[in-house]
Amino acid sequence: MQEGNFILGPEVASLEEEFTAYCGATAGVGVASGTDALLLSLKALGIEPGDEVITAALSAPPTAVAISLAGAQPVFADIDPVSRCLSPHALREKVSGRTRCAVVVHLYGRMADMPEIAGIAEECGLALIEDCAQAHGASLLGRAAGTWGQAGCYSFYPTKNLGAYGDGGMVVTGDDDLASHLRSLRDYGRTDRDRLGEIGFNSRLDELQAAFLRIKLVRLEAWNRRRRELARRYLEGLAGLPLGLPDWDGERNHCFHLFVVEYEERDDLRIHLAKRGIQTAVHYPVPLHLQEPYLAGGLPSCSCPAAERTARRVLSLPLYPHLSDEEQDRIIEAIISFFRALA
Template identity: 40%
Template sequence: MKIDFANLQYQYQLYKNEIDSAIHNVLDKSNYIMGEEVYKLEENLQNFTGAKHVITCSSGTDALLLAMMALNIKPGDEIITTPFTFIATAETIALLGAKPVFVDIDEKSYNINVSKIEEKITPKTKAIIPVSLYGQPADMDAIRTIAKKHDLKVIIDGAQSFGATYKGKAEVHHCDIYTTSFFPAKPLGCFGDGGAVLTNDGELAEKMRMLRVHGQNKRYHHKYIGLGARMDTIQCAVLNVKLKYYAEDLKKRQEVARKYTQALQEKDLMLPFIDANTTSVFAQYSVRVKNRDEVQAGLKEAGIPTAVHYPMPLHLQECFAYLGGEEGDFPVAEQVSKEIISLPMNPYVRDDEVAYIVKEL
């Protein structure tokens, strides 16, 4: 059996006629930048999440930059985040001249360990960036309590979690700014790069709209130093089609995860833990094994693709050597990075494929 990890081609074929029509509609009008589909997507995303403001942008990475720039993050500022995430979370902090301050992760959820945040706060700390890893929100009540106590801002890196909820509400309602990515392999993915920032704060929204077009408040008049961070019209057209089916796709992803968990619960593996306060969109279905290289090789031989999210925590990456991180600084993140492995996950994994993957695993 040959398994597809993300099944992007299958999904395209499902919605092919609508997607092709939406793309050709843009081509016929040739309005490739800030066309009407951009504003329609922003409206659709508002309706989906209940957010007061949605600003699409060119990637999840630029979404993080826009959020921090809107909050006036400056060189020398400190931002607390997790070392167990994709590099963009901390890379964008560093790009602005600020300092990423890492906190170890929770043993079960792999999200930031909130009990360790407060000890890392200094007079230079300006914000906390929790990451909704694998599609599950962090403990947002605890994070917001800490943020309020110390007058800090909260940006959620939701690159993997669009559509997830915390206590029944979309994540945008639990932070100052929520950022997400529409990279093709994300649960809601376009056909290239794309992202969005969501907020309920009108002033922040207005500033981020300007920042994404070089800080302009009108054509060729620049209030801020900004970015060229627009999401192009064709990508928005694609997402306008896919968003119509997204709620159903999420249910299917969660059902695939349930079947994996049911089939694997008697095995000698550490399975995903989902907190009672959250729903996960299962961007990944990740388990922990002691002999990962051997397992990956065996599954590859059986035609089953896997991935590792992530093999090296950020404090041990060469680019962050200047921060002085060492092996042993964040033992949970370091241990998980040696054992974590992601199995094929998408809404279309069939029951016979689940059975085959579980058997080979």
């Protein structure tokens, strides 16, 4: 602030370099939000009105909104019920002559089946974008989230594993030309201060948020270790109960942005925990293909039964790095008491 740099200054440049190195990518481009990271990536990859973009039916609404803002038609594919991420089989079934791109979501911090999905994208000639808004620090087979496709899109919303004190986002990529295009798009489409090369956007990460994020990035690995430790304690403490538990390899394929269980009478369990002062959430109660803007004449345009069933059952339990073992033990005991009362 003393130097008078507020937008796209040295703090942003340093964060781009440091986060890119953390992900093992070649370049990083800071933008205003995770939604903008998706939108600008779609535009930079040449997605146009009339193009179809396939994505998972279960995700936060911004995934679909970004596709729509790019002028494309979202096509919703079902999830794998174990990983809760995009099903490779469903992806392949949805490919048509108009399909140009797939946006794969690493939901809740769990990596999707990227070897299979990347293979399908290459075989079908599709651009591949990763929605990594919940996957900071997740990796699969030694490759970080965001490095399997042409663009990896991160959100720095305050609740993320790496969160700012406001909105922010970044695209990581292994393509220097794509990075250069993204830098132009985020700044109105300018080629220099006074000339436009195309019509772009105002989507710039500010210096203050970048400075905060650089401080927090140093702590991300420690915070993720604690998240995984808490996840392991949940898995051990809740074993044997009639709950659907997260699928995890015990290593780095999950960074546990959220710890999500499944139960048919989800709302009853949620009320039981609320009465004991334990806050939970539902991510997400309405699959994307059932959201109002994507209905056709008030009816869904497709069926995604695994996503629909999962949405009816999911419940996010408290999990954050500063949750103590004692607090977590109280949550586990409250869940056990719920099922004990049903016996």
